[in-house]
Amino acid sequence: MCLFQYDDDPDPEEQAPAGLLFVPVRPGTAGPALRMFRTPLGERTAVGFTRQDLLTATLGAGQSSIRLSEPALRSLAAPLGIERLILDPVLSAPAVTAEPVRAADEPVRAL
Numbered sequence: 001m002c003l004f005q006y007d008d009d010p011d012p013e014e015q016a017p018a019g020l021l022f023v024p025v026r027p028g029t030a031g032p033a034l035r036m037f038r039t040p041l042g043e044r045t046a047v048g049f050t051r052q053d054l055l056t057a058t059l060g061a062g063q064s065s066i067r068l069s070e071p072a073l074r075s076l077a078a079p080l081g082i083e084r085l086i087l088d089p090v091l092s093a094p095a096v097t098a099e100p101v102r103a104a105d106e107p108v109r110a111l
Contacts, residue, residue, distance in 0.1 A: 021048030021087070022055045022065040023073055032066055034076060037086075045084040046077040054088050 024047060025032035037047050048070065049055035055065055068076070074085060 019050070020067045020069055021050060021073060022052050023048050023068045024055065024059055025064050025066050027064070032064065034073075036077070036080065036082060037089075039084070039086075043084060044080070044082045045086050046073055046082055047086050047089055048073055049088055051088075058089060058091075
C-alpha cells in the first residue's frame with residue numbers, strides 16, 4: 001500500500017483522453033479515406049499521432065492527415081471490425097518501390 005496520495009497521478013489502468021489526433025489518410029473518390037495498418041502479428045489497427053512531426057517522422061513528409069478525436073477515430077474504425085488504436089507508433093516498414101535502390105556509383109545493367 002502506498003503511504004502517499006497524489007490527486008494528479010492517474011491510475012495506470014485508466015487511459016487519459018488523447019485529444020485531437022493527426023490521423024493518416026489517403027485520397028479516395030469521395031474524399032480522404034482513413035489509412036488502416038497492421039500490427040507485426042497481422043491484426044488490423046487504426047493509428048493516430050499526437051503531433052504532426054511524429055506523423056511525418058514515421059510516415060514521411062508526403063503523408064496527408066486529418067484531425068480527429070480519439071472517439072471519432074474509434075467510431076469510424078469500429079464498422080470495419082477494427083478495435084485496436086495505436087497512438088504515436090515509431091516503427092514502420094519502408095515503402096515498397098518498383099525498382100531496387102542502387103548506389104550512385106553502381107553501373108546500370110541492361111536486362
